[in-house]
Amino acid sequence: MPKDGGIGASSKRREDIRFLTGEGNYTDDINLRGQAYVFFLRSDIAHGTINSIDTSAATGMPGVVKIFTAADFEGVGSIPCGWQVTDKHGEVMQEPAHPVLASGKVRHVGEPMAAVVAETLAQARDAAEAIVVDISDLPAVVDMKDALKADAPKVHDDLKSNLCYDWGFVEENKAAVEEAFQNAAHVTTLELRNNRLVANPMEPRVAVGDFARGTGDHTLYTTSQNPHVIRLLMGAFVLGIPEHKLRVVAPDVGGGFGTKIFHYQEEAFVTFAAKACNRPVKWTSSRTEAFMSDAHGRDHVTTIQLALDAENNFTALRTDTHANMGAYLSTFAPSVPTWLHGTLMAGNYRTPLIYVNVKAVFTNTVPVDAYRGAGRPEATFQLERVIDKAAIELGVDAVALRRQNFITEFPYATPVAVEYDTGDYVATMDKLTEIADLAGFEARRKESEARGKLRGLGVNCYIEACGIAPSNLVGQLGARAGLFESATVRVNATGGLVVMTGSHSHGQGHETSFAQVVAEMIGIDENMIEIVHGDTANTPMGMGTYGSRSIAVGGSAMVRATEKIIAKAKKIASHLLEASEGDIELKDGAFSVAGTDKSVAWGDVTLAAYVPHNYPLDDIEPGLEETAFYDPSNFTYPSGAYACEVEVDRDTGQVTIERFAAADDFGNIINPMIVSGQVHGGIAQGIGQALLENCAYDENGQLLSASYMDYAMPRAYDMPFFDVDHSCQTPCTHNPLGVKGCGEAGAIGSPPAVVGAVVDALRSSGRDVTHIDMPLSPNRVWAAMQ
Amino acid sequence: MYNFDFVKPATVDEAVKALGDEDAQALGGGQTLIPTLKQRLASPSKLVSLTGISDMQGVTKDGDSVVIGGGTTHRVVAEDAADAYPGLAGLAGRIGDPAVRNRGTIGGSLANNDPSACYPAAALGSGATIVTNTREIAADDYFQGMFTTALEEGEIITQVRFPIPKVSHYSKIAQPASRFPLVAVFVAQYAGGVRVAVTGASNNGVFRWSEAEAALSQNFAADALEGLTLPADDMIGDLHGTAAYRAHLVGVMTRRAVTAAS
Numbered sequence A: 001m002p003k004d005g006g007i008g009a010s011s012k013r014r015e016d017i018r019f020l021t022g023e024g025n026y027t028d029d030i031n032l033r034g035q036a037y038v039f040f041l042r043s044d045i046a047h048g049t050i051n052s053i054d055t056s057a058a059t060g061m062p063g064v065v066k067i068f069t070a071a072d073f074e075g076v077g078s079i080p081c082g083w084q085v086t087d088k089h090g091e092v093m094q095e096p097a098h099p100v101l102a103s104g105k106v107r108h109v110g111e112p113m114a115a116v117v118a119e120t121l122a123q124a125r126d127a128a129e130a131i132v133v134d135i136s137d138l139p140a141v142v143d144m145k146d147a148l149k150a151d152a153p154k155v156h157d158d159l160k161s162n163l164c165y166d167w168g169f170v171e172e173n174k175a176a177v178e179e180a181f182q183n184a185a186h187v188t189t190l191e192l193r194n195n196r197l198v199a200n201p202m203e204p205r206v207a208v209g210d211f212a213r214g215t216g217d218h219t220l221y222t223t224s225q226n227p228h229v230i231r232l233l234m235g236a237f238v239l240g241i242p243e244h245k246l247r248v249v250a251p252d253v254g255g256g257f258g259t260k261i262f263h264y265q266e267e268a269f270v271t272f273a274a275k276a277c278n279r280p281v282k283w284t285s286s287r288t289e290a291f292m293s294d295a296h297g298r299d300h301v302t303t304i305q306l307a308l309d310a311e312n313n314f315t316a317l318r319t320d321t322h323a324n325m326g327a328y329l330s331t332f333a334p335s336v337p338t339w340l341h342g343t344l345m346a347g348n349y350r351t352p353l354i355y356v357n358v359k360a361v362f363t364n365t366v367p368v369d370a371y372r373g374a375g376r377p378e379a380t381f382q383l384e385r386v387i388d389k390a391a392i393e394l395g396v397d398a399v400a401l402r403r404q405n406f407i408t409e410f411p412y413a414t415p416v417a418v419e420y421d422t423g424d425y426v427a428t429m430d431k432l433t434e435i436a437d438l439a440g441f442e443a444r445r446k447e448s449e450a451r452g453k454l455r456g457l458g459v460n461c462y463i464e465a466c467g468i469a470p471s472n473l474v475g476q477l478g479a480r481a482g483l484f485e486s487a488t489v490r491v492n493a494t495g496g497l498v499v500m501t502g503s504h505s506h507g508q509g510h511e512t513s514f515a516q517v518v519a520e521m522i523g524i525d526e527n528m529i530e531i532v533h534g535d536t537a538n539t540p541m542g543m544g545t546y547g548s549r550s551i552a553v554g555g556s557a558m559v560r561a562t563e564k565i566i567a568k569a570k571k572i573a574s575h576l577l578e579a580s581e582g583d584i585e586l587k588d589g590a591f592s593v594a595g596t597d598k599s600v601a602w603g604d605v606t607l608a609a610y611v612p613h614n615y616p617l618d619d620i621e622p623g624l625e626e627t628a629f630y631d632p633s634n635f636t637y638p639s640g641a642y643a644c645e646v647e648v649d650r651d652t653g654q655v656t657i658e659r660f661a662a663a664d665d666f667g668n669i670i671n672p673m674i675v676s677g678q679v680h681g682g683i684a685q686g687i688g689q690a691l692l693e694n695c696a697y698d699e700n701g702q703l704l705s706a707s708y709m710d711y712a713m714p715r716a717y718d719m720p721f722f723d724v725d726h727s728c729q730t731p732c733t734h735n736p737l738g739v740k741g742c743g744e745a746g747a748i749g750s751p752p753a754v755v756g757a758v759v760d761a762l763r764s765s766g767r768d769v770t771h772i773d774m775p776l777s778p779n780r781v782w783a784a785m786q
Numbered sequence B: 001m002y003n004f005d006f007v008k009p010a011t012v013d014e015a016v017k018a019l020g021d022e023d024a025q026a027l028g029g030g031q032t033l034i035p036t037l038k039q040r041l042a043s044p045s046k047l048v049s050l051t052g053i054s055d056m057q058g059v060t061k062d063g064d065s066v067v068i069g070g071g072t073t074h075r076v077v078a079e080d081a082a083d084a085y086p087g088l089a090g091l092a093g094r095i096g097d098p099a100v101r102n103r104g105t106i107g108g109s110l111a112n113n114d115p116s117a118c119y120p121a122a123a124l125g126s127g128a129t130i131v132t133n134t135r136e137i138a139a140d141d142y143f144q145g146m147f148t149t150a151l152e153e154g155e156i157i158t159q160v161r162f163p164i165p166k167v168s169h170y171s172k173i174a175q176p177a178s179r180f181p182l183v184a185v186f187v188a189q190y191a192g193g194v195r196v197a198v199t200g201a202s203n204n205g206v207f208r209w210s211e212a213e214a215a216l217s218q219n220f221a222a223d224a225l226e227g228l229t230l231p232a233d234d235m236i237g238d239l240h241g242t243a244a245y246r247a248h249l250v251g252v253m254t255r256r257a258v259t260a261a262s
C-alpha cells in the first residue's frame, strides 16, 4: 500500500501550485522603489588589450545615472575561487585575478568591459552603444592542447603559462599502475571528448542590489542555489561587507543545474553600484548574455586506458585528461576535474590500481564549472565507454564483463581515496535486465531491421559521490569552505512548525519532501510544516544545493534539529504527564506514558512551551526552537544501471531513442514521485548531451552556438517514455535517513548508454565503429557509417 | 529594440504609401523581423504591419492554381490548402512550431529568402508566380541568392500563385537546434515535367536540381535518381553538417520526396 503521507509517500509537490499558477516570486519579479537598470557592455572578441574606454559621449545621454569601468573598481577584490588544487609536484594551482569589469585585457567573448546604469534598460543600452572601446586584438587560445604549447599566447600575462595545474592522482600509485600495464594481457585505449555544455536553466540569471543609506545595510536578490555562500564570497572577498550588513535573498529560482552555484561579477556589480548610485540596481540576463556569461559545463578531452588480465579481470586504469577552465577560475572549477572526477574512476569495479592525470587549462572561453553531475559524468562516461570498447576488442559480452568485475563486498575502499559504504551492483543490473526487457532486444532489433532501421542497445553502470561532504576531508583537498548544512526548526505555540534550511530549492521539491520527513518524525500532518529557505536573514547558515546533497546533508541537519525538538518536547510532556522522561513515547502526534493510557497531544505540549504556566521552568527554557549543524562523515554513493535502445536511420544518420530504462539505488527514498522526476530530468539532460547539445567555439574564440538557433536543447519530442525503478535500496550507513541523493544520477548514467547503443547499432550493420564523440548529430553518425 | 513608429493599414495602397517613408519596413508575422529588432540588428523608422490588409489574406483555388494571399499565415495554408495542394499544405504545417505557424506568413518567408527556409522550395519547386503590388515575378527569376530576391525597396508580396501539380511532396531533415531544414527538397510532378527544388543546402540559397528533374521527368521513381549526386563545392558547411553531408542529404531527401509524393 502506498503511504499517503510522511516518508515514502508520493506527496504532490506543494510548490507547484504557485509555480503553475504564476504566483511564484522569482528574482525578476522583484522591483524596488527607485530602481535603475544596468546594461553590461560585453566584449565581442575573445582576446584583446583594452587601450581605452571612452565614456564621454555616453555619460550625458538620456537617463544615464552612472557609467562604470574597471577604474571604478580599484580596491575592490577579485571574484574568488572556492577551491585550491595542489598539483602533482606539490605546487598550488595558478590562480588569476578575476575583476568585476575587465581590466587591461578581455579574455573571452561576453566578458563585461563597462556597465551603464540608467533609468531604463533601453536607455542603458543606448548609452552603452555610445561607449567607444579602443581594443587591440590578440590571438586567442581555444584548443586546450594548443594552449599548452610553449609559444601559445597567454590568457593571463602574469601567469607562467596557460596550465592551471597538472594533477596526478594517486601519485603514489603511478609506478604500480605502469607495471600493471606492462604485465597486462590486454590493454584497451580510448580517446574521447566530453562535450562542452551550456546549462540553460529556464530562468536566466538576475541580480538586484539594494543599499539602505540610513543603516548601511546591503541586500542582494539573486538567482542563486546558495545565498549564504554568495554572502560569504562576495562579502568577504570582493566587496568587504561583513555578513551582518549583507543580506542575500534567492527567492524562487527557476532551475540551476550547477550554473547558479557560483558567484558572478554581475552580483558584485549590482551590490556595489547600488551604494555608488544610492538606489537599487537591477540586472536581468538576456538569453544571449546567458550563453556567454553563465559558467559552462564539461569540456574534457581524455585518453583512457584499461588493463585486463588473461581472465578479463580489470587490473589497472590510467587516464590523461585535459580539462578546460575557460578564461578565469569560476567558484568550484578546479574541484570538478579533480576531486569530483578522479575519486570516481573506480566506478562499480574492483580495479585495484588507478592513476588519473588532469591538466587544467586556461583558454579564451567562458569559465567552465560544475554542471549537473560535475566531474562524475565525465568519470562515468570514459570508464563505461572504455569497458564497452574492451568488450568489443575481446569479443565478450559487455554486461558480463561488467558483472565479472563488480565490487560485491561493502564497505569497499577504492584505490582512489574514497570508501563506498553500501551498494549492490548485481541487484541493480538484475533489475535493469528485467525492466529494460534485455531478453527481448534481439526480437526488437529484427523488427527494426524489417523496417530498414538499425537498432542498438547500450547498457552501462554508474556510481557517484553525493552528499558533499565531510568538511575536514574537503579542507585537506583544497576546499576553501566547509560543506556542512544547518537547519532551524521553530515550533509555534499551536503546534505548526517552520523548518529553516540552508538547502535552497530550485526545482527539487524540498518544500514537499523535507516536510514529509518532519511529519513522519513527529507524526503530524505535512500541512502543519512550512519549509523556508533562500534568505540569509531568516535561515541559519547554509552551504546550498548541489552535488545531490540536500536530503543527505540538509535533510540530516533537519533531522538532528527535529530530534532536539522531540527531546525537549518529551521533557515538557513528562512534566505535564507527571511521568519520568524515559517513559514518554511519541507516536502519531501524541506523547504517552509507556504502558498506560495517559497521553498528551503534540499541540498541548507546544502550547505549554509558549504559555509556560504549568512548566518545568527550573529545568528547561520556555519556547520550542532548535538548530542543528550536520557535517557528514562520508560521501554517499548512489549507483545504478541504465539501458538505452536506439534506432538509426541508415541514410541520414538520425538517431531516435526508442527505449530508456534506469535502475537506481538511492538508498532510502522520501518521495518516490519526486525521485522519479529527478531521474527523468537527469536522463533528459544526459540524452541532450549525448545527442544534441554542443557548445562550440571557432578558432578565434567566437561562440558558434550562442543561441537556440544553433545550440540544440532536448525537447519532449526527443524523449521516449522512461522506465525508471528505484526499488533496489541499500541505505546509506552514515546519515540518519539512510538516503543517498538522486539529483544528478540521470545525467551521469545516461550518456554512455546512448553512445553505446548507437555504436552497437552501427556495428550490427558490420561497421567497425567503437566510439563516436558526443553529440551524436546525424552528420557524425552518418560519417561514422561511411 | 530601437524606437519605431507603427502603422497597420487596411489596404495595399495605404501600405505602399506608408512604406515610401525613409527607413520604413514591412512587418508580416514578425517571426524573423522581431527577433532581429530585439537584437538591435535593424533600426527601421516605421513598421508597416501587413496583417490588417484583408486582400492579402487567405487561400483560394483559381482554376489549376492555388492563390495564397501574401499575409496568410503558415497555419492557414496548412489547413486551407490541404485539399487543393497537399504537398504545399504539408510543407506549411511543418514550419517551426505552432506559435511560429500562427504568426509567420508566406510573404514574409519569401521576402526574407533565408537559405534554410521552407517556402522558397515550394515556390521554386512549383514554378510559382510571386505577385507584388507592381508586377508578377516568376519564381525562377525571383530567388537571387541567400537573403536576396528580385523585390525592390518597398515592394509588397500581395499574392503567391502556385500551379497545382499531379503529385508532390516536401521531405525535410531538421537542423537539430533551430528545426529549420538542414536540407529539404520539394518535388512536384507536372504535365510538362518534374521540378525539384532544394533548400538548406546551398550557399546560394534555394536552387533547382536540374539533373534530378531531367531524370524524374523520364521516370518518376526514386530509382531514376540512382547514380546522381551533387558536388559539395557550393554546399553550406557549418556546426550541424558538412558540405559533403548536405550534398548527400539532397539525394536522400529527393528520393524520399519522390517515394512519398501524392
Ligand SMILES: Cc1cc2nc3c(=O)[nH]c(=O)nc-3n(C[C@H](O)[C@H](O)[C@H](O)COP(=O)(O)OP(=O)(O)OC[C@H]3O[C@@H](n4cnc5c(N)ncnc54)[C@H](O)[C@@H]3O)c2cc1C
Pocket: B025, B026, B027, B028, B029, B030, B031, B032, B033, B034, B050, B070, B071, B094, B095, B096, B097, B100, B103, B104, B105, B106, B107, B108, B109, B111, B112, B114, B116, B117, B118, B119, B155, B156, B157, B158, B178, B179, B180, B181
Ligand atoms: C522558432 C522559429 C522556427 C522557425 N522555423 C522555420 C522553419 O522550420 N522553416 C521556415 O521556413 N521558417 C521557419 N521560421 C521562420 C518563419 O517561417 C517566419 O515566418 C518567416 O521566416 C518570416 O515570415 P514573417 O511573416 O514572420 O515575416 P517578418 O518577420 O514579419 O518579416 C520578414 C521580412 O520580410 C519582409 N516582409 C514581410 N512580409 C512581407 C510581404 N508581404 N512583402 C514583402 N516583404 C515582406 C519584412 O519586411 C522583413 O524584411 C521559424 C521562425 C522561428 C521564430
